[in-house]
Amino acid sequence: MKQILIISGKGGTGKTILTASFAAISKNKVMVDCDVDAADLHLILHPNIKERYDFKSGKTAVVNPIFCNKCGKCQEVCRFDAISDAFLIDSISCEGCGLCAQVCQSNAIIMKENLSGEWYVSDTEYGPLVHAKLGIAEENSGKLVAKVRQVAKELAQKENSDYVIIDGPPGIGCPVIASLSGIDMAVIITEPTLSGLHDLKRAIEIALHFKILIGIVINKYDLNVDNTNKIEEFCKKTKIDIIGKIPFSKEVSKSIVNGIPAVLFCKNNIAENIRNIWEKIK
Ligand code: SF4
Numbered sequence: 001m002k003q004i005l006i007i008s009g010k011g012g013t014g015k016t017i018l019t020a021s022f023a024a025i026s027k028n029k030v031m032v033d034c035d036v037d038a039a040d041l042h043l044i045l046h047p048n049i050k051e052r053y054d055f056k057s058g059k060t061a062v063v064n065p066i067f068c069n070k071c072g073k074c075q076e077v078c079r080f081d082a083i084s085d086a087f088l089i090d091s092i093s094c095e096g097c098g099l100c101a102q103v104c105q106s107n108a109i110i111m112k113e114n115l116s117g118e119w120y121v122s123d124t125e126y127g128p129l130v131h132a133k134l135g136i137a138e139e140n141s142g143k144l145v146a147k148v149r150q151v152a153k154e155l156a157q158k159e160n161s162d163y164v165i166i167d168g169p170p171g172i173g174c175p176v177i178a179s180l181s182g183i184d185m186a187v188i189i190t191e192p193t194l195s196g197l198h199d200l201k202r203a204i205e206i207a208l209h210f211k212i213l214i215g216i217v218i219n220k221y222d223l224n225v226d227n228t229n230k231i232e233e234f235c236k237k238t239k240i241d242i243i244g245k246i247p248f249s250k251e252v253s254k255s256i257v258n259g260i261p262a263v264l265f266c267k268n269n270i271a272e273n274i275r276n277i278w279e280k281i282k
């Protein structure tokens with residue numbers, strides 16, 4: 001079983017369009033949406049949720065006023081100014097360090113586990129999908145990414161799947177690092193802009209750190225041929241394969257509006273391009 005991750009260095013370069021298309025044309029796989037902060041793969045794959053679980057992560061301090069003698073020790077030690085003069089804790093400011101609970105001699109403070117989001121195992125027309133939703137303003141998306149990846153891997157092993165196809169998070173922060181560990185190949189999708197090249201370099205750097213096989217896809221490559229040439233020169237210099245170039249097409253935007261993978265919706269050469277990329281990945 002091979003795990004293939006699609007990342008981009010930043011959002012909006014066509015990562016989910018490519019992942020949904022791979023999901024539609026590949027056989028015997030489990031799909032994962034690791035973009036837990038702003039999941040959107042479900043908009044194209046239309047999952048039917050079969051299992052739903054709470055994701056608990058981190059703790060918040062809560063004062064029980066019945067036991068509080070208003071000694072003020074908790075307020076003195078809190079570095080985050082999370083405790084008011086009435087000795088109540090602001091859950092937004094509380095970082096869950098637990099120091100206040102340790103110094104409180106009246107045992108008036110408990111550390112309550114946070115319900116940070118939910119994760120799901122779903123059926124789709126194209127196979128099983130493991131996905132998640134992080135609560136608003138919640139942190140620890142790296143942990144939630146690790147959770148959905150672990151569940152997807154176990155499911156793929158149980159079902160003897162050939163692939164785990166992962167829609168990665170945008171950027172190069174903690175969630176991307178969590179999605180890169182144990183991957184067999186990272187497909188990095190970029191676009192022919194200077195910021196695209198900049199983000200591509202950062203994404204390559206991080207994938208190389210994990211010693212992962214990399215393949216580059218240049219999306220909308222014909223919109224700026226000069227910048228596409230710059231990306232190609234950079235990849236040649238760093239000995240990284242460009243496994244495909246996709247031209248700009250309004251059909252792709254229409255496929256998103258219609259909630260259908262681009263590889264099935266587009267009647268022009270886009271579908272063939274995507275199929276060729278998947279063949280190279282295989
Ligand atoms: S340390 Fe405990 S008893 Fe003292 S003010 Fe804080 S919560 Fe109340």
Ligand code: SF4
Binds near residue numbers: 083089097098099101
């Ligand atoms: S857990 Fe830490 S951050 Fe939260 S109120 Fe207590 S001392 Fe402050």
